[in-house]
Amino acid sequence: MSEALKRDYEIGEELGRGRFGTVFRCFSRESGEPFALKSIDKSLLTDPIDRECADREAKIHRLVAAGNPGVVGIHEEYEDDAAIHLIIDLCPGGDLFDRISGSAPLPEPEAAAVTAALVEAIAACHRRGVAHRDVKPDNVLFDLKxxxxxxxxxxxxxxxEDGGEEMRGLVGTPYYVAPEVVAGKHYGEKVDVWSAGVxxxxxxxxxxxxxxxxAAETFEAVLRSxxxxxxxxxxxxxxxxxDLIRRMLCKDVSRRFSAEQVLRHPWITSSGGSILVEQENLLPSSL
Structure with missing residues (x-):
């Protein structure tokens, strides 16, 4: 692990593990403030596309996190021969997957509040010309408040920012990926709206x-939509x-809502639109 990283931060226990790396709790040696450390293992980046994504992750993350309270903040970046290390905000409130898996469906006002906050974060990314491309409950975290x-x-x-450049490549998670991604077509930022609709x-x-x-059967179901x-x-x-779900999960991309349109939908504005990302205790602690 980078000597500079170990000089600046005390590395604590493992918090989670993903496809390419591991997340640890860490503490600033200067201030004692807690953060999360995301270490991306370079040896796992065998696909050139994966390596390209890893190389630009910090740059894109910094772009969308600046002044955006709905995105996990990024503070430092280190790199050594084995890994890329990112110091990011610690979110001890867990993720949305933990809060909804195995529980009863959420009441509509709570689902609307979560959707409003999530889509506002997505819309802020889209305003800066960035598509997340892997929106799923595991990537929706809750901070201490x-x-x-x-x-x-x-x-x-x-x-x-003008939506002029289309993307390509099968990225994302089977349950949440949009049909145009699975079809191998060029696609735009509305893939994130589809994932939020799921x-x-x-x-x-x-x-x-x-x-x-x-995964293959799930992709087939997504393609049928x-x-x-x-x-x-x-x-x-x-x-x-x-009605909102139909507009977010519309296979015809030209008719699918944008993130901004989702935020203006009556179900959001009447139920959860006033809550957005500033609301503390977005979901009750009992969930």
């Missing part, structure tokens, strides 16, 4: 809208919520 923070920009890509569907139902027994609202789980869900 319960505020939502979007994390992990390892798959993020620059598309240009999360909204899951928060209100406890199940994924498109799934299979394997046969959106259904089973009566047994959506009986009590309002028409407004289902």
């Amino acid at each position: 319960g505020r939502l923070r979007l994390s992990d920009f390892g798959s993020a890509e620059w598309f240009g 999360i909204l569907y899951m928060m209100l139902s406890g199940m994924a809208p498109f799934y299979g027994e394997s 046969n959106l259904r609202f089973p009566t047994r789980v959506f009986r009590s869900v309002s028409p407004g919520a289902k």
